Amino acid sequence: MPTRPLPTRRPTRSASPRSSAADKLIALSNRRPDGESLAFAVLVVFVLVVSILPMGRLLFEAIAPGGRLDAAPLLEVLTAPSTLTATVHSLVTALGGTAISLALGTLLALAVALTDMRGKAALVFAFLLPLMIPPQVTALSWAQLAGPSSPLLITLGLAPPLGAPNPLYSAEGIILLLGIQHAPLVFLAVRAGLRGLPREMIEAARACGAGRVFVLRTIILPMMTPSLVAGGALAFVSAIGNFGIPALLGIPAGYTVLPTLIYQRLASFGPSIISDVAVLSILVGALAFAGFAAQSLLIGRRDFRSVGAPSEALRYRLGKARLPVEIFAWAIIVLILVIPLIALIATSLVSAYGVPLSATTMTLGNYAEVLLRQDATVRAFRNSFLLAGGASLLLMLLAVPFAALIVWRGGRFLKSLAMLAEVPYALPGIVLGIAAILIFIRPLPILGFSLYNTIWIIFFAYLARFLTLSLRPVVGAVQQLDRGLDEAARMTGASYLFRLRTVLFPLLAPAAAAGAVLTFMTSFNELTVSALLWSAGNETLGVIVFNLDDGGFTVLASAVAVVTVVVIVAIMGATALFARKLPRGVLPWAN
Amino acid sequence: MTAISIRGAVKRFGAAAAAAVDDVSLEIAEGEFVALLGPSGCGKTTLLRLIAGFETLSGGAIRFGDRLVAGEGTHVPPEKRNVAIVFQSYALWPHMTVAENVGYALRVRGLGKAERARKVVEALAAVELSGFERRRPAELSGGQRQRVALARCLAMDPDVILLDEPLANLDVHLRASMEETFRAFHARTGATMVYVTHDQAEAMAMADRIAVMEKGRILQVAAPATLYAEPANEGVARFVGNGRVVDCAVVGPAGEGRSSIRLFGGEALVRAGEASPASGPARLALKPEHLAVGEAGFAATIRKAVFKGAHTLYEIEPEAAPGVLLPLPSDRRLSIGESVRVAVGDGWLLPASAMEARYPAAA
Amino acid sequence: MTAISIRGAVKRFGAAAAAAVDDVSLEIAEGEFVALLGPSGCGKTTLLRLIAGFETLSGGAIRFGDRLVAGEGTHVPPEKRNVAIVFQSYALWPHMTVAENVGYALRVRGLGKAERARKVVEALAAVELSGFERRRPAELSGGQRQRVALARCLAMDPDVILLDEPLANLDVHLRASMEETFRAFHARTGATMVYVTHDQAEAMAMADRIAVMEKGRILQVAAPATLYAEPANEGVARFVGNGRVVDCAVVGPAGEGRSSIRLFGGEALVRAGEASPASGPARLALKPEHLAVGEAGFAATIRKAVFKGAHTLYEIEPEAAPGVLLPLPSDRRLSIGESVRVAVGDGWLLPASAMEARYPAAA
Amino acid sequence: ASGKLVLYTSQPNADAQATVDAFKAKNPDVTVEWVRDGTTKIMAKLQAEFAAGNPQPDVLLIADSVTMAGLKRDDRLMADTDVDTTGYETGLYDKDKTWFSTKLITTGIVNNTRAAMTPTSWKDLTKPEAKGQVTMPSPLTSGAALVHLATITQNPALGWDYVEALAKNGATASGGNGGVFKAVAGGQKAYGVVVDYLPIREAAKGSPVNFVFPTEGVSAVTEPVAILKTAQNPEAAKAFVAFLLSDDGQKLAADMGYLPAKEGIAPPKGFPSRDKIKLMPFDADKALADAEANKKRFAEIFGG
Numbered sequence A: 001m002p003t004r005p006l007p008t009r010r011p012t013r014s015a016s017p018r019s020s021a022a023d024k025l026i027a028l029s030n031r032r033p034d035g036e037s038l039a040f041a042v043l044v045v046f047v048l049v050v051s052i053l054p055m056g057r058l059l060f061e062a063i064a065p066g067g068r069l070d071a072a073p074l075l076e077v078l079t080a081p082s083t084l085t086a087t088v089h090s091l092v093t094a095l096g097g098t099a100i101s102l103a104l105g106t107l108l109a110l111a112v113a114l115t116d117m118r119g120k121a122a123l124v125f126a127f128l129l130p131l132m133i134p135p136q137v138t139a140l141s142w143a144q145l146a147g148p149s150s151p152l153l154i155t156l157g158l159a160p161p162l163g164a165p166n167p168l169y170s171a172e173g174i175i176l177l178l179g180i181q182h183a184p185l186v187f188l189a190v191r192a193g194l195r196g197l198p199r200e201m202i203e204a205a206r207a208c209g210a211g212r213v214f215v216l217r218t219i220i221l222p223m224m225t226p227s228l229v230a231g232g233a234l235a236f237v238s239a240i241g242n243f244g245i246p247a248l249l250g251i252p253a254g255y256t257v258l259p260t261l262i263y264q265r266l267a268s269f270g271p272s273i274i275s276d277v278a279v280l281s282i283l284v285g286a287l288a289f290a291g292f293a294a295q296s297l298l299i300g301r302r303d304f305r306s307v308g309a310p311s312e313a314l315r316y317r318l319g320k321a322r323l324p325v326e327i328f329a330w331a332i333i334v335l336i337l338v339i340p341l342i343a344l345i346a347t348s349l350v351s352a353y354g355v356p357l358s359a360t361t362m363t364l365g366n367y368a369e370v371l372l373r374q375d376a377t378v379r380a381f382r383n384s385f386l387l388a389g390g391a392s393l394l395l396m397l398l399a400v401p402f403a404a405l406i407v408w409r410g411g412r413f414l415k416s417l418a419m420l421a422e423v424p425y426a427l428p429g430i431v432l433g434i435a436a437i438l439i440f441i442r443p444l445p446i447l448g449f450s451l452y453n454t455i456w457i458i459f460f461a462y463l464a465r466f467l468t469l470s471l472r473p474v475v476g477a478v479q480q481l482d483r484g485l486d487e488a489a490r491m492t493g494a495s496y497l498f499r500l501r502t503v504l505f506p507l508l509a510p511a512a513a514a515g516a517v518l519t520f521m522t523s524f525n526e527l528t529v530s531a532l533l534w535s536a537g538n539e540t541l542g543v544i545v546f547n548l549d550d551g552g553f554t555v556l557a558s559a560v561a562v563v564t565v566v567v568i569v570a571i572m573g574a575t576a577l578f579a580r581k582l583p584r585g586v587l588p589w590a591n
Numbered sequence B, C: 001m002t003a004i005s006i007r008g009a010v011k012r013f014g015a016a017a018a019a020a021v022d023d024v025s026l027e028i029a030e031g032e033f034v035a036l037l038g039p040s041g042c043g044k045t046t047l048l049r050l051i052a053g054f055e056t057l058s059g060g061a062i063r064f065g066d067r068l069v070a071g072e073g074t075h076v077p078p079e080k081r082n083v084a085i086v087f088q089s090y091a092l093w094p095h096m097t098v099a100e101n102v103g104y105a106l107r108v109r110g111l112g113k114a115e116r117a118r119k120v121v122e123a124l125a126a127v128e129l130s131g132f133e134r135r136r137p138a139e140l141s142g143g144q145r146q147r148v149a150l151a152r153c154l155a156m157d158p159d160v161i162l163l164d165e166p167l168a169n170l171d172v173h174l175r176a177s178m179e180e181t182f183r184a185f186h187a188r189t190g191a192t193m194v195y196v197t198h199d200q201a202e203a204m205a206m207a208d209r210i211a212v213m214e215k216g217r218i219l220q221v222a223a224p225a226t227l228y229a230e231p232a233n234e235g236v237a238r239f240v241g242n243g244r245v246v247d248c249a250v251v252g253p254a255g256e257g258r259s260s261i262r263l264f265g266g267e268a269l270v271r272a273g274e275a276s277p278a279s280g281p282a283r284l285a286l287k288p289e290h291l292a293v294g295e296a297g298f299a300a301t302i303r304k305a306v307f308k309g310a311h312t313l314y315e316i317e318p319e320a321a322p323g324v325l326l327p328l329p330s331d332r333r334l335s336i337g338e339s340v341r342v343a344v345g346d347g348w349l350l351p352a353s354a355m356e357a358r359y360p361a362a363a
Numbered sequence D: 001a002s003g004k005l006v007l008y009t010s011q012p013n014a015d016a017q018a019t020v021d022a023f024k025a026k027n028p029d030v031t032v033e034w035v036r037d038g039t040t041k042i043m044a045k046l047q048a049e050f051a052a053g054n055p056q057p058d059v060l061l062i063a064d065s066v067t068m069a070g071l072k073r074d075d076r077l078m079a080d081t082d083v084d085t086t087g088y089e090t091g092l093y094d095k096d097k098t099w100f101s102t103k104l105i106t107t108g109i110v111n112n113t114r115a116a117m118t119p120t121s122w123k124d125l126t127k128p129e130a131k132g133q134v135t136m137p138s139p140l141t142s143g144a145a146l147v148h149l150a151t152i153t154q155n156p157a158l159g160w161d162y163v164e165a166l167a168k169n170g171a172t173a174s175g176g177n178g179g180v181f182k183a184v185a186g187g188q189k190a191y192g193v194v195v196d197y198l199p200i201r202e203a204a205k206g207s208p209v210n211f212v213f214p215t216e217g218v219s220a221v222t223e224p225v226a227i228l229k230t231a232q233n234p235e236a237a238k239a240f241v242a243f244l245l246s247d248d249g250q251k252l253a254a255d256m257g258y259l260p261a262k263e264g265i266a267p268p269k270g271f272p273s274r275d276k277i278k279l280m281p282f283d284a285d286k287a288l289a290d291a292e293a294n295k296k297r298f299a300e301i302f303g304g
Ligand SMILES: Nc1ncnc2c1ncn2[C@@H]1O[C@H](COP(=O)(O)OP(=O)(O)OP(=O)(O)O)[C@@H](O)[C@H]1O
Pocket: B138, B139, B140, B141, B142, B143, B144, B169, C013, C016, C020, C038, C039, C040, C041, C042, C043, C044, C045, C046, C047, C088, C198
């Protein structure tokens, strides 16, 4: 009697004895894989294809260049002194950069989530925008800013003498900019975590007489560990794989990290370039993997679930400290957003590079050129929009069930899979591009057509690269979720998909959206992956900007970059209009 | 001396029409043990949170001794009030072990490790959780969690302790032993305690005074015995001790604070206060134990029987007043539908003011 | 027919030495209302979660009717078991309104909007929360949340309902009315119900049978009256009805299932079963109401008094057995330290097997 | 010729488009698919295609002769003996006719118009006036810079001593030509070693820079064209090579603002006439052989 496995078909109680046919049906339905197993299978296949396959292909190339097993290049590259130096440099800059990102991102997240600071929405908005500005642009504008000819430093009377070495061309400079560039990653993760923190947890501590700083140190930050780890891991991996900043700041100073070493290898003429590069990128992957492993050790088996529904926003009163805190926050925005943006805009408004911007030299000609005359720009906008939108949407849909499986089902297999899934994000984009070429240049088995030279190969590479950006924040959120919420839905007989749609997605929406925003913004003007994979008609914005810049049309490139930023701002602003209709916390910039 | 003085406290959530706490005034003496009693959603938790400082007042004022802590433009933050609170949802910190949870307040005060450990052991022993020091909240049963929350509060050694249904999830035995713990703790430290509960027995057993709330208002504040025996109004009469309020007619005073009344066609002697009507129609508060099945009394029919272990609780319907159901405990075996005679051994004539319509229609 | 059959169920968490559920066997008939009673941490919630399918068995098997749902390598997931469960922590979905929470199961079944709305209104009315449809869980009081969880379960119309202390946070009145709701619901649908509680009165009032647990094991399963009057062992005798177990000497049988005994220097007639010792040393289970202050009986001293509203609960210490404390309810005013005579009106001689050391040392 | 032709090029977008358009005007039956990217990236792509055993392009129009020499060494190039090389200095095409230079992108000196001096010789950059004010592309990342380094060091008058003198004078070596040009145009550095067309073209638009062809001569990358051995459509590929080397093709290069490789074609505006520009001698195969050693030595000198 109590066995009524198909409630949908028998919504009302029936006293009639069940027929044997129904019995068989039940037996069948028991054997049929349930939704969760199905999702499990789909996700495993997905990760295998988008993450493990490219890495496996690279590994193959590293140990068997050109298809013949040969460990010589592997040993040669690994034992080269330059490899060791670059590895150490990579670790130093990535760790340093992560520390800065953590400090900056966490500070701002706390200020926004816990205090009665004003203008939060605008602040969050502005803090996320630097994700949109290519690292090269940021690095360049900072280099200009810190150098002997810096208008700012000259005005302040702090400019170093002409020709003095630019202080940013150093390990410290790289660390600083990596830290700034990836702070939004930490910010988004921590912010999402803070939203789920039950009010009573803080209140209990305050009742114990704990002051703000003490509560922060002993309750909030420890309870935010999953979010901090998630954000920190992202920042670390992004820093390990970053090329633009060490290329601009490190190469002049002779400071080589793994991605720049890889680039230099590619620019050489050796016959074993690809296998050399594969070896080096495996090293990068190993570093990232080690990072994740260390992080997961850090969290260990500790439990961060908090019982009870999250309460409304916490509002610590800042009192007199409010204005200073606000000023400090906006000062950070000026540094990380306004300055690079001004440099970018100024460049886009002059006829030729180096012409000082003045009322007479100002022109909108560059905009007219890229927007009206070069149809590739418009095409690139469409392509990038579709690619970034498609990738962030698909990954968001996959991240929620995947995160729930990882955290709740657990097991060594899933955990390793999850960690492996994160590695492609750390690989320099050009390497991922190479891996994609190696895989897809030949026609697909069975299907018989090739993805090469289509937009789909870029899409594939984006999925591989940005999976972790979408996944990490959600994993952090699931770790903080009371499992009873899912169990309560299970007992109603809700199928896996239904639960996913009605319980897990809405509950995890803020984290999932944070991940999607990250993915969208970073992929919208992605360059290094698509640089190898684009083909005529399939240009992306990053490619357009790079090609213009590379061809000496820096002013046009700047114009496209500015238009990109404007479009993103418009999109973000437009979504804010719908914020009311979405679950709370979905849009990080709509409070 | 007054430890906590609440004057006209009002709390409104958002633009919601009804106030969660509505013009509440309450003076709590130093070292007093006051219980807040009332149905679910009546505003007990909210009042407690106002005292602790987690909610801001919409009106009125709260003073600790002479010190204004809330209202009149002031709001002293919770961490400056030295009040301990045990939350209805426990609010244990999942990232800390039991010992760390309990020792938190001591850490805040900068106590040395050894002393902290000693006090933690003590507090855990007091809630019978010795040996659980190194577990994490997720590895505890519901009741165990509640006791950890309790120990955390005890270890704080605060001036004022606020407890939000701290025993709701415990079994009778543990509950009795916790009650004992509270009483002993209260006696030892002389702390002022405000105790929210929906369990009357708990409130009766421990509190010096009980404030009965309903819909955000306080109906009566009095010592447990008074509240039980001489409720000031129908709300209290009904809420406390499974009471019922019925119509009767006062015949006249009978000396020794008693009056003679007519009820369901029978006669009875019941207690009356100075404010009770001296004659004419009146409202009578009855508790189950005031009624007994006997030879004399009014005629009634048994309508329901619920086994209660020590006795069976019957529900009777007086033949003179169809529709009125009264609880009646008895050791006897009576069957449903049986006609019995019911004697009224006691009762309390509500003050005349209580008749004025706030709580019309008998139960 | 058997609805749920649990055979030798074992649940161990991790490598922890003690099993949370330890070799539990229990047969629950179709439409039966079984209560799980036991102290905090005894494994009630864990057993419930095993039945629901949220935990996997470490040993043993669970069948629903003839269908194996857990154990022997099988594990039917919760969503395929059609059991409803009310969680101790409520587990309301914070992103849904009250109505959406309650209507969820109906949505799962694809019911039409209008029908859903109707059923939701019905379920909410049953828990006295009409008008709260559009609130969100964060805007409710603790008790209100619990009632929403309840309504959500009622609306599911399941075959088996598991309730994990569903009334723990409600006041007496609401609790009584909820008990009524359960009973009515049970009568109407004939659903099989397993009800975890630490509140004996609740268990007694509602359950067909009660299983008393301790440390992961089941001590006794019986109808409430049997459990109360004729406990099978000391654990149950002590746990149920505030009982105490004391040493006595059986003098001999006295007819009508009674034996004559010597206790604290006095004599008494108590009930005895077939397994009770016929003579010599024995263990006697006493409930508070078995004792009465009177002219005759053993000599004892009043040690403590706790006001309980209807009566006062005293604790007495027999002069013949210093250190033994027995509860005794009385209407009389007695003062602490006073010497009284206590008559033993009833009692139950525990089966001889119960003497064999599993629960040594009297209370 | 007819059919589909796949071209990989490192020409700037607009130039690539113009080249393809002009070729198609002459060969209307050929459809051209072209991919444009930086030299390093396009080579990485190509190398990956080699590794996967499925190279896509028929024709390469990229970068420098050293890269082509490397591809020739790896036996990736097809010889095109039919092509007419009259008017091309030897050294501007491979002796086995596997690759052919199509234009001259020379590396000279750029100075900001506000700089203290206008250099005329490579050696001027080692003078005290230029201390700390010189920047140049790094041979570690830029192909043109590597060719330049090889040319300088193959020149007995300059050689490694000159490179060391530069380093001593505080010259920095960073990124590619674009960065160098921006540093000088933006006023961060006074002097730069850079390819000709950037400063010449931008100066015409008003950028505050001046380009100098030093008296010792300039190095040049020659954007060679080559046909892959694996070409699917060698016919069209050969037509493409022939077109680039023809007078029309060379005029096109001049129109785009580059020095034509073929003698007798008028240089674009802003350039001195072809005979006034001296090319330093350059051996591509030797440069290829020395490439790794050169980079290493350079890195040691400049601390990279
Ligand atoms: N996930 C877990 N890991 C380790 N131990 C656990 C876990 N869950 C429960 N326990 C332990 O198992 C025992 C039984 O727990 P359970 O929750 O079933 O108790 P309970 O009878 O429901 O108690 P309560 O009335 O307090 O809710 C307890 O000792 C508890 O500490």
